[in-house]
Amino acid sequence: MPLPAPEPQPQTAKSQRTFPRKIKAGFWLVGIVLLLLGFASYQSLREFEKIVTWVTHSQDILEHLQLVLSDVQDIEIGLRGYVITGKEHFLGPYKNGLDGLNRDRDALAAIMQKTPQDLAEHVRRHEALNILIDRKLFLLKAMLALRQGIPYQSAHMEVQMTESKEILDRIRLIVGDMQQREKTYLMARERQAGEKSQSTVRYFITGLIMELMILLWIVRQIRQEIKQRKQAHDELELRIQERTAALIDSNERLRELSHRLMNVQETERRQIAHDLHDEIGQSLTAIKLGVREAHNMLKSSPLSTLLVDSLTILDQVIEQVRNLALDLRPSLLDELGLVPALKWYMKRQGERAGWETKYAAHLRESHLPPGVGIACFRIVQEALTNIMRHAEATHVQMSVTQQEDYLLLVIEDNGQGFNVEQAKTHARRGISIGLLGMEERAKLVGGELTITSSPKTGTRLTASLPLVGLNPHLTTSEARLA
Ligand SMILES: Nc1ncnc2c1ncn2[C@@H]1O[C@H](COP(=O)(O)OP(=O)(O)OP(=O)(O)O)[C@@H](O)[C@H]1O
Ligand SMILES: [Mg+2]
Structure with a gap:
């Protein structure tokens, strides 16, 4: 039976070549998406951090504006109490207010310095507020001096009280305005922060979905490859089985042939041994007997030596033929x-x-x-x-x-x-x-x-x-x- 020719397996070979490339590409893609995701998240977090800083900044401004306003009001109330009653204990809140005002103004100034350039209007308001507060303090000090009977330039109580009140109203107005603006900023920034966190979450989810899809694709590729390899393996197994069967079969045939050959060889050897022994051996023995007879008859003739030599050679040949026959197939065995x-x-x-x-x-x-x-x-x-x-x-x-x-x-x-x-x-x-x-x-x-x-x-x-x-x-x- 002829052995089946090995069949080419282009599909399997091709898939075996492309599979590692596909998987490598898949993992590269996963890596790239992860990198992009990481980068986007990092950027989002940085922006979020900035927004949070501005939110805190706005809250600080609001808080300090409120403090400055209440300091100014405390000073105003304390001084008015003293001016109206002349009692010294009213000067306590006045002085405390002054201390607090200095402190809170400094803090507000420090915070306002960090305000971005595009909020110049806001900064101008702060400057206006400072001018008004300075004027207010000047007037209050003048009123205090008047009340204490200390001569003071341009000191005219009634006029100054009226102006002081007006300034306080304007201070309230500016502070209110600044607070209103800051609240608007705050809301905008809070909204921005919300949007940022939402977009970060969106990035995350999109990235994760992409990663998941790529991983699913990789898993699918691996499963397909395993299936294909299993198929190829099964086919190979089948072919091996077929070829093994064919090989066993041809081996059997070879062995059978070899056995037959040996048997033919044995039969022929036996036949040749038989012929050598029975035919040639006996003929040689007959010749030997004839030669011996001739030798006996011609003992005295000069041919006698020749016949003796012939007899010796004949004995050797008979022995050789015998040995040959025995080596070919000893009759003893049969x-x-x-x-x-x-x-x-x-x-x-x-x-x-x-x-x-x-x-x-x-x-x-x-x-x-x-x-x-x-x-x-x-x-x-x-x-x-x-x-x-x-x-x-x-x-x-x-x-x-x-x-x-x-x-x-x-x-x-x-x-x-x-x-x-x-x-x-x-x-x-x-x-x-x-x-x-x-x-x-x-x-x-x-x-x-x-x-x-x-x-x-x-x-x-x-x-x-x-x-x-x-x-x-x-x-x-x-x-x-x-
Ligand atoms: N009993 C033995 N002692 C030493 N050497 C041996 C012996 N039997 C075999 N060999 C070695 O193994 C070799 C192979 O033996 P093998 O019978 O196959 O070949 P061969 O006797 O040389 O030739 P032939 O094919 O005529 O038998 C011999 O040439 C010999 O060197
Ligand atoms: Mg040998």
Whole structure:
């Protein structure tokens, strides 16, 4: 089954690119609105503060105008009492009034100095008030002097009393006017203060609504993104599942193919071994008998030496053909089973290589599942060949035992060892096939194979091959062959 081609995901990729930008922009907007809000609030508060200062200023003016007026009235009443009755105690309120007037006038002057330029009319009134008060004080002092009999310039009681009264009326008028104006200012400023506080609240509310809207927009974007990513994730998951299924399927097929190939290989090996042994081997033996006969007949002939040489070569060829046939497929394996075949093979290789060998086998079941026997034998063949070719070992031991429901094969040598991972990497690059072939054989029957070794230590190979359950890759005919 062909693997599905990876599908492009333009929408998701685009949204993944724009999403952080959108969120960043959203937060920038929140920040800017907050900044503007803060600035507007600060400005409003400053203006509000100014208005409050002016309100206090107006209240101070009103209060001090009232105080100045009552001081002037106190002085007037005190002096009139004294002038009419001649009693000294009336001069008490007069003097107190004078002190209070000085103090309150100074305070009023100080406050009026802070009055803004655009209220020049107001300031002029204050100046007029001061002139009237000064005149009033002058007249009162003159009246006091007259009453006390002190000669005083232009002192004429009646005239002065009349003028003094007029001045008091004018003072009242100016103070009333100033108070009226100040009240108007006060009201205007209070109204302004109210408007300012209202506009501040409006700024706040508008800002908050904007912040809320931006935040809602951000939340919406995040939710949309999460939804999109979840969708993409689900789609990806689905595709992964599909591709995994396809991969499993193609792996299955590969394994099946590999199994079939091995079986075909085994069948062919058996056939070739059979042909070598039965056809070529027997023909060679027949030739050998013929040559020996000829040699016996021509013992004294000069051809005799030639025939002896031919006989020696024939013996070697017969031995080679025999070995070839045995390596291809030992008949012992088919006839007597795995344990005797392994024992024989171990002995044969040990003798060839000059190893000291140990072999132990404990198998309860004589009938191994299809494929397991031959897999085990081929693993042993490759392992012992490797020891012979690479290990430089002197001791080799092998055991085949039955553990629960699997067959455990262990082969150990005391050779020079090797770096297993490195050797496997080389093997995957196609430099060798022995190690991978052993692993593949074990896997094909549902088992596994591990090799532990490191340079300068010996090597230990362990293969566990399951004894229960028929390998699903084997057909009945293949099972019979195996
Ligand atoms: N028992 C062993 N002792 C020491 N080295 C070993 C042993 N078994 C394998 N090796 C090392 O591992 C390498 C890989 O082994 P592998 O069987 O895959 O390849 P190979 O024997 O060199 O060639 P082939 O593909 O013909 O089997 C060997 O070249 C060898 O260096
Ligand atoms: Mg090898």
